[in-house]
Amino acid sequence: MPLHTACHAWHVAHHGRMVDFAGWxxxxxxxxxxxxxxxxxxxxxxxxIAHMGRLKFSGPDATKFLDQLVTNDVAGLELGQIRYxxxxxxxxxxxxxxxxxxxxxxxxxxVNASNRLKILAWIEQHRAKFQVTVEDLTASQFMFALQGPxxxxxxxxxxxxxxxxxxxxxxxxxxxxxxxxxxxxxxYTGEDGCEVIVPVAVALRLWETLIERGAAAGLLAAGLGxxxxxxxxxAMPLYGHELNETIDxxxxxxxxxxxxxxxxxxxxxxxxxxxxxxxxxxxxGLELAGKRIAREGAVVFSGDREIxxxxxxxxxxxxxxxxxxxxxxxxxxxxxxEVTVDIRGSREAAKVVKLPFYKRSQVQV
Amino acid sequence: xDPHSLKYAGTDEWVSLDGEIATIGISDFAIQALTDLVFxxxxxxxxxxxxxxxxxxxxxxxAASDMYSPVSGEVxxxxxxxxxxxxxxxxxxxxxxxxxxxxxxxxxxxxxLMDRAAYEKHWAAREH
Numbered sequence: 166m167p168l169h170t171a172c173h174a175w176h177v178a179h180h181g182r183m184v185d186f187a188g189w190x191x192x193x194x195x196x197x198x199x200x201x202x203x204x205x206x207x208x209x210x211x212x213x214i215a216h217m218g219r220l221k222f223s224g225p226d227a228t229k230f231l232d233q234l235v236t237n238d239v240a241g242l243e244l245g246q247i248r249y250x251x252x253x254x255x256x257x258x259x260x261x262x263x264x265x266x267x268x269x270x271x272x273x274x275x276v277n278a279s280n281r282l283k284i285l286a287w288i289e290q291h292r293a294k295f296q297v298t299v300e301d302l303t304a305s306q307f308m309f310a311l312q313g314p315x316x317x318x319x320x321x322x323x324x325x326x327x328x329x330x331x332x333x334x335x336x337x338x339x340x341x342x343x344x345x346x347x348x349x350x351x352x353y354t355g356e357d358g359c360e361v362i363v364p365v366a367v368a369l370r371l372w373e374t375l376i377e378r379g380a381a382a383g384l385l386a387a388g389l390g391x392x393x394x395x396x397x398x399x400a401m402p403l404y405g406h407e408l409n410e411t412i413d414x415x416x417x418x419x420x421x422x423x424x425x426x427x428x429x430x431x432x433x434x435x436x437x438x439x440x441x442x443x444x445x446x447x448x449x450g451l452e453l454a455g456k457r458i459a460r461e462g463a464v465v466f467s468g469d470r471e472i473x474x475x476x477x478x479x480x481x482x483x484x485x486x487x488x489x490x491x492x493x494x495x496x497x498x499x500x501x502x503e504v505t506v507d508i509r510g511s512r513e514a515a516k517v518v519k520l521p522f523y524k525r526s527q528v529q530v
Numbered sequence: 531x532d533p534h535s536l537k538y539a540g541t542d543e544w545v546s547l548d549g550e551i552a553t554i555g556i557s558d559f560a561i562q563a564l565t566d567l568v569f570x571x572x573x574x575x576x577x578x579x580x581x582x583x584x585x586x587x588x589x590x591x592x593a594a595s596d597m598y599s600p601v602s603g604e605v606x607x608x609x610x611x612x613x614x615x616x617x618x619x620x621x622x623x624x625x626x627x628x629x630x631x632x633x634x635x636x637x638x639x640x641x642x643l644m645d646r647a648a649y650e651k652h653w654a655a656r657e658h
Contacts, residue, residue, distance in 0.1 A: 198565065394591060457568075487568070
């Protein structure tokens with residue numbers, strides 16, 4: 166029996182093309198991936214992301230415990246601050262990529278839907294020495310993302326916190342349409358915007374309010390299809406594609422989320438060793454000469470030498486080019502390197518380009 | 531062309547025969563399901579096709595799909611215009627969005643193709 170978010174019936178009624186995603190029946194698109202993608206880049210898109218796992222940590226050892234689990238510095242978080250980090254195993258392999266939020270009485274850990282049960286089990290395995298309470302809020306709370314240049318102005322009338330005054334990667338408890346929730350200036354699209362958590366009971370009313378009020382501004386309901394094309398343009402990794410248990414955060418190019426000197430954590434020793442002796446593999450961006458899409462698994466060549474594999478690829482609606490992310494041999498990873506990609510038996514020309522593929526022009530911080 | 535006068539393959543290609551020349555395209559249902567087309571590859575004139583075998587690829591943001599020839603014969607013309615304007619496939623899949631004209635060796639369509647009513651049932655029975 167697939168899991169349903171609180172807005173599932175709305176998605177079905179509005180022609181959402183529903184697919185199974187990590188056990189959840191989720192909309193891939195309502196109209197077209199490209200139309201929804203453009204709405205996010207030019208106006209606003211509303212995403213149901215209630216499938217993401219939301220875990221609440223409280224108790225005297227919550228910070229210490231999270232610092233054990235996560236590669237980034239949790240103790241150093243200021244009130245309301247949010248950090249990206251990884252959960253790694255003893256070998257430094259990535260179990261998940263997460264966001265850690267610090268609030269006054271608790272921390273929130275947002276994990277991938279596909280990894281929620283694995284991370285819950287990992288927590289159970291490591292919590293014995295800590296005085297910590299872990300609550301899974303995934304079923305009782307709804308979560309949506311409102312993303313795009315018009316997102317904050319559309320959200321602002323519905324919350325009692327000043328969104329424009331909130332820095333990027335900061336969150337706060339807020340009254341959302343009269344109900345207590347959490348609002349954060351975060352997202353997974355490369356666009357400005359916010360993510361909001363509210364009790365499931367008010368989810369549909371809030372969703373419909375935003376759809377109705379946003380229509381004139383060009384807001385569209387947006388599915389997982391454009392969530393993928395948007396994050397790919399922004400070069401954000403996706404678990405199961407760029408990240409898995411055989412890849413470590415340093416090789417994945419995520420050193421900014423790893424604080425080797427701040428504290429100890431599970432996997433730290435392995436990562437210290439990898440840092441001293443880096444793996445001969447790099448995550449790179451590829452831009453293809455033609456329009457064909459280099460999809461996950463496609464082999465990358467330099468001449469006749471096999472140098473790596475594509476992890477994600479799409480046709481970028483913003484750049485109007487076929488783009489991909491890949492792991493390739495470190496000696497072939499310099500920007501400008503000419504390579505070919507085997508797409509269904511045909512060698513297509515491509516070159517290594519700088520990441521991200523897309524960066525919004527005005528980064529508001 | 532009138533979609534009701536065409537024959538359809540189970541793999542979503544349509545075909546119409548005029549004398550010994552068959553015109554081949556992709557069904558409206560398939561185009562709608564693909565959405566967000568980015569690329570199409572068609573064989574050039576002179577290429578020999580075999581019924582039921584792939585003749586080209588159509589790619590959308592979501593997936594790459596092979597297209598299968600409903601007939602055996604030789605390509606006499608491919609619609610180069612759509613390669614640079616895939617939008618025509620969505621707006622006029624049975625007219626300007628045709629893909630190939632093929633000289634059919636047998637001079638008739640093979641057995642096993644569906645009429646519109648049968649194809650609509652076939653489509654509805656599949657999961658999309």
